[in-house]
Amino acid sequence: xxxxxxxxxxxxxxxxxxxxxxxxxxxxxxxxxxxxxxxxxxxxxxxxxxxxxxxxxxxxxxxxxxxxxxxxxxxxxxxxxxxxxxxxxxxxxxxxxxxxxxxxxxxxxxxxxxxxxxxxxxxxxxxxxxxxxxxxxxxxxxxxxxxxxxxxxxxxxxxxxxxxxxxxxxxxxxxxxxxxxxxxxxxxxxxxxxxxxxxxxxxxxxxxxxxxxxxxxxxxxxxxxxxxxxxxxxxxxxxxxxxxxxxxxxxxxxxxxxxxxxxxxxxxxxxxxxxxxxxxxxxxxxxxxxxxxxxxxxxxxxxxxxxxxxxxxxxxxxxxxxxxxxxxxxxxxxxxxxxxxxxxxxxxxxxxxxxxxxxxxxxxxxxxxxxxxxxxxxxxxxxxxxxxxxxxxxxxxxxxxx
Amino acid sequence: xxxxxxxxxxxxxxxxxxxxxxxxxxxxxxxxxxxxxxxxxxxxxxxxxxxxxxxxxxxxxxxxxxxxxxxxxxxxxxxxxxxxxxxxxxxxxxxxxxxxxxxxxxxxxxxxxxxxxxxxxxxxxxxxxxxxxxxxxxxxxxxxxxxxxxxxxxxxxxxxxxxxxxxxxxxxxxxxxxxxxxxxxxxxxxxxxxxxxxxxxxxxxxxxxxxxxxxxxxxxxxxxxxxxxxxxxxxxxxxxxxxxxxxxxxxxxxxxxxxxxxxxxxxxxxxxxxxxxxxxxxxxxxxxxxxxxxxxxxxxxxxxxxxxxxxxxxxxxxxxxxxxxxxxxxxxxxxxxxxxxxxxxxxxxxxxxxxxxxxxxxxxxxxxxxxxxxxxxxxxxxxxxxxxxxxxxxxxxxxxxxxxxxxxxxxxxxxxxxxxxxxxxxxxxxxxxxxxxxxxxxxxxxxxxxxxxxxxxxxxxxxxxxxx
Ligand SMILES: Nc1ncnc2c1ncn2[C@@H]1O[C@H](COP(=O)(O)OP(=O)(O)O)[C@@H](O)[C@H]1O
Ligand SMILES: [Mg+2]
Numbered sequence: 117x118x119x120x121x122x123x124x125x126x127x128x129x130x131x132x133x134x135x136x137x138x139x140x141x142x143x144x145x146x147x148x149x150x151x152x153x154x155x156x157x158x159x160x161x162x163x164x165x166x167x168x169x170x171x172x173x174x175x176x177x178x179x180x181x182x183x184x185x186x187x188x189x190x191x192x193x194x195x196x197x198x199x200x201x202x203x204x205x206x207x208x209x210x211x212x213x214x215x216x217x218x219x220x221x222x223x224x225x226x227x228x229x230x231x232x233x234x235x236x237x238x239x240x241x242x243x244x245x246x247x248x249x250x251x252x253x254x255x256x257x258x259x260x261x262x263x264x265x266x267x268x269x270x271x272x273x274x275x276x277x278x279x280x281x282x283x284x285x286x287x288x289x290x291x292x293x294x295x296x297x298x299x300x301x302x303x304x305x306x307x308x309x310x311x312x313x314x315x316x317x318x319x320x321x322x323x324x325x326x327x328x329x330x331x332x333x334x335x336x337x338x339x340x341x342x343x344x345x346x347x348x349x350x351x352x353x354x355x356x357x358x359x360x361x362x363x364x365x366x367x368x369x370x371x372x373x374x375x376x377x378x379x380x381x382x383x384x385x386x387x388x389x390x391x392x393x394x395x396x397x398x399x400x401x402x403x404x405x406x407x408x409x410x411x412x413x414x415x416x417x418x419x420x421x422x423x424x425x426x427x428x429x430x431x432x433x434x435x436x437x438x439x440x441x442x443x444x445x446x447x448x449x450x451x452x453x454x455x456x457x458x459x460x461x462x463x464x465x466x467x468x469x470x471x472x473x474x475x476x477x478x479x480x481x482x483x484x485x486x487x488x489x490x491x492x493x494x495x496x497x498x499x500x501x502x503x504x505x506x507x508x509x510x511x512x513x514x515x516x517x518x
Numbered sequence: 519x520x521x522x523x524x525x526x527x528x529x530x531x532x533x534x535x536x537x538x539x540x541x542x543x544x545x546x547x548x549x550x551x552x553x554x555x556x557x558x559x560x561x562x563x564x565x566x567x568x569x570x571x572x573x574x575x576x577x578x579x580x581x582x583x584x585x586x587x588x589x590x591x592x593x594x595x596x597x598x599x600x601x602x603x604x605x606x607x608x609x610x611x612x613x614x615x616x617x618x619x620x621x622x623x624x625x626x627x628x629x630x631x632x633x634x635x636x637x638x639x640x641x642x643x644x645x646x647x648x649x650x651x652x653x654x655x656x657x658x659x660x661x662x663x664x665x666x667x668x669x670x671x672x673x674x675x676x677x678x679x680x681x682x683x684x685x686x687x688x689x690x691x692x693x694x695x696x697x698x699x700x701x702x703x704x705x706x707x708x709x710x711x712x713x714x715x716x717x718x719x720x721x722x723x724x725x726x727x728x729x730x731x732x733x734x735x736x737x738x739x740x741x742x743x744x745x746x747x748x749x750x751x752x753x754x755x756x757x758x759x760x761x762x763x764x765x766x767x768x769x770x771x772x773x774x775x776x777x778x779x780x781x782x783x784x785x786x787x788x789x790x791x792x793x794x795x796x797x798x799x800x801x802x803x804x805x806x807x808x809x810x811x812x813x814x815x816x817x818x819x820x821x822x823x824x825x826x827x828x829x830x831x832x833x834x835x836x837x838x839x840x841x842x843x844x845x846x847x848x849x850x851x852x853x854x855x856x857x858x859x860x861x862x863x864x865x866x867x868x869x870x871x872x873x874x875x876x877x878x879x880x881x882x883x884x885x886x887x888x889x890x891x892x893x894x895x896x897x898x899x900x901x902x903x904x905x906x907x908x909x910x911x912x913x914x915x916x917x918x919x920x921x922x923x924x925x926x927x928x929x930x931x932x933x934x935x936x937x938x939x940x941x942x943x944x945x946x947x948x949x950x951x952x953x954x955x956x957x958x959x960x961x962x963x964x965x966x967x968x969x970x971x972x973x974x975x976x977x978x979x980x981x982x983x984x985x986x
Contacts, residue, residue: 229886
């Protein structure tokens, strides 16, 4: 796996678990794409290992579909190169058309041919003349593929409109699998399904692809889906890849604040960095590779802040939201006692009074007005002060920025 | 001469304007009223009435005129023109209005009701505005037909620009007077187009949101059931029953003699041949244009569409005259060839094919084409097996509509057809001009029989197009 840092950031703070570039299946090198005057991709570099699963995640409009269509061969890149299994398919005058790339593609709505039956859809890419056994072999193969995606082979006779959304997605996958592609591109294939079906279909599809050893790229705007599906996550924003890494790393050590907030809820506090210790309203918190000294922004995941009877930090419950399995608790932090004595008048620290949002499983302990004791586990991530985001999402109000 | 001519133009202008001022509102009232009864009330047998109200479209206006002259020989002048034109053309408003009404989401009306509007106020403030596109479109079609119609008005000796141009053309071949009259006609068509663009407005009335749509609400008619039924019976009797009856009466009066096979069969075959050739040529020209407009929208495809929109609104007589003038001056050996006539048909009827093919192409998104390529099919094969295959039904529908139009085309055919050409329409025309009404009847009946299934197709298609 590779790590790509935002250009404004200093050198990587995270040890990149580097994949050897020799066995990379797909290489995208500095690819740009404009539509008219609009720059949709602005220099995308990505390498995908053979047999690996990569999720490209980003807000809608960030250029994910465009990137996928470039890989599939539906669009030409303006500059940059794309190569598959070591041979260049696009860029610098090279061009291999879509039908010769042997790349499977499953679109958001499945894209089944409405005029063909399910069986005919699946066998569309199979050439009866070239298969040993001809038409009978095709029939067997269609049944095999339907079983592979956990559908009844009897369904081959149905028409696409007689299937549910989830079934259509599976047929689309079976159709793409029929030609045994080495690379499978999935463009938000689960977003049209409702929540329960989405998880089940995602698991089933993931398993089929993994068992077949097919290199997979999944495009999604759902961070949970990206983190759970892939062994490499690429975060896309505004036509660039903001970060690439394994799911654990991009979630716990995001490269910048926007990535942090896109991948999940984040608690962000002003802090003072000295050495590798950051001081803030939650006390002194270790940071592995501080990007700067002095004033920084500190990012913690809500689940790192635990309610504990012997916790050193105090917060007063402002309000709560009950979600069933867990409760979101908004807390107003008080100045921690250790800091209160020693550094109350310290010019370096302006903390105290921030409102943070955490989660807890027990709704009954968090009544508005109650004082809770908190403890922080693990390390925090620090961002330099100038790395201000343009928007502040609702999940992290009152971070003391103003 | 000049003074006489100017007075003549003034008279024609007055005739044409009066004709439109009375006929267009009459068609709108009959069309919208009929559509409302059929789609929005508990009218008994509304399914049958829905088809019957579209049926007059299967009777060419000049056949309608012929039947009315047979029924009331003294018919002549403006009011006869209004009567025949209204009965012939009100389905042009009825069909789009009915399609729109049947598609209107009842949820919109229910929300209007929940906002405190009564049934009538809901109708006028919510339903009528949504009919605007359908009604202005239909009214434009009626007006263009009124400007273009030759046979129906010539039969009752009512002079419009088109009939006057035809007379000029036949007496003083290609005289400047004819061209001058034609330019006034062109000018009037352009004004109509502008008015229509204005009247249509910019609002979109597409249904927002997803999910299956509920069926439209129907108002109980109660005491009005009988008057409504009587009104519809009278309307269909006048617009459809009367012409059909008189055509059949002439056929019985003429006996088997009027079916002289040596005259009749060539006319039928030639009509079918021209219809097929014209329909194929028009579809072949329309497909790339529609493809360009849907898949690669840009200034070029827009310009192409606009110019096509304008030429297509030109009456057959203008296109015919233009083709005559150009071919005589620039390509004399093309003059009065079937190739020239077919190109005139293409130009006249292109939009009918374009509209249907465009909506068909919209059913075949380019993503499907790409899916086929990702499955290993080269671009051309992917296009043939997916896009072309999915568009084929729409293209066939468009071709059928063009075919129908060609079968009933009279003016351009009279002007441009090669010597010795006899189509059903021209043969009908020459016989009825010689007051051989019995001889003309079989041709009229055949035109009606060929038109009937096409009219039904058009009716079905309008419902489907509105449903998307
Ligand atoms: N064919 C196209 N023509 C013009 N603009 C396009 C085209 N395809 C995509 N775009 C633009 O590129 C941007 C990124 O689109 P897309 O790649 O579909 O984003 P995503 O899949 O991340 O939502 C959008 O602003 C979109 O409007
Ligand atoms: Mg997309």
